[in-house]
Amino acid sequence: MRRVSAHFLRPGFKALVAFMVTGLILPLVFSQLRFRSNKERDAWDRRSTYRKFIEKEGIPVHGGYVADLNAIELKPWKRKGGNGAYVFLEGMGEIADAWVVEVEPGKQTLPQRHLYEEQILVLSGEGETRVWQNKKDAPKITGHWRKGSWFAVPLNAWHEHVNTGNTPARLAAVTTAPIVMDIFHDPNFIFGSDHNFMGRFTGENNYYDPENARHYPYDETHGALTITNLERNTYMAPTFLGTQGVGERDRHFILGDNAMISHIEEMEPGTYQRGHRHGPASVIVELYGTGYTLMWPQSAGVQPFASGNGDKVMRADWREGVMVVPPVQWYHQHFPSGSTRARWVRIGGRIGNTLYPVAGGQLSESDRDTVNYREEDPKIREIFEEEVRKNGATLRMPPREELLEMEREAERLREGRWKNEEPGER
């Protein structure tokens, strides 16, 4: 057996060991412990500040690609009042989110304010929203709404939603909470600022008066555009000849002086627009019309069926109140295959519009790409014709040769408008 040398026990050596333990090893151990117990640890679980916030809210969080806003499960929402749920779909790209709240007749949501933009579509019921500034005795300004109304809550203004009807009122909102909350990563700041954004809302009593809307005719940079705070009826609002293909009409909106992009879009029955892909958070909600949306990942190619990737094509069927958000840079295409027109609202989400091109428009239109009819997978039209037949509807797509000539003509005009219809209001 090897003997331990006596010098290990000498006082000088003990002091050296004590110095190493207290001066070097312990600080190293504690620094590691601190590292593991601090917020840096959370970096590895990939959950953003926003995601952690909604997980603590105590209401359902619906994910995936599509959500039926009239059918999703809601639960009592302590912070906001009423019953609610978050809808945080794949394609929102953690830039935008959506929530649904249902308020019983005679009841209202609790007053809130926040530093993210919010646009609300009324799914059912009728009522009013009151907004007021961050100052003592600020008057409450009221906007009236009913099913189909669409409005903005002014940034960081106090607001409450009141059901004045006899049936439950269901509201769906799209907000920029994820990106704003993740940048500041402090929910107390997001909900606790006293700042009044005077450029957006001065407390004026006609804030929600639709008479204040400013309308701009079609132009290549913004399409037909309306700048307002409230659109009373998205079901009936006039649309104008669009650029996305045969039978497409639209009108762009800027609500509440927001940087979010929004529009109302309408399609003639028996026609379909061209496929395309773009950046995150194009949040659309169906209003009416039979039809469906096809979506497929960019990696499946421009012609997914012809290239053997048909199994990667996802289909979402339309019903009133269905929310669809194509995942980032997935190709997608909308098909009204019934006998009536189809209409939907992009209620918000994408950030960077004509007035406020945040990040140079890169967050919204990043690498936007259209699939021309001449490049389209033949199976796409085959499926559509079959669906139109099944629905007993009439096919209104021109024969392929005529369609390609129309497409060339639209490109020659350099406005991208389609010649099958005169521009103008309807």
Ligand SMILES: [Fe+2]
């Ligand atoms: Fe799109």
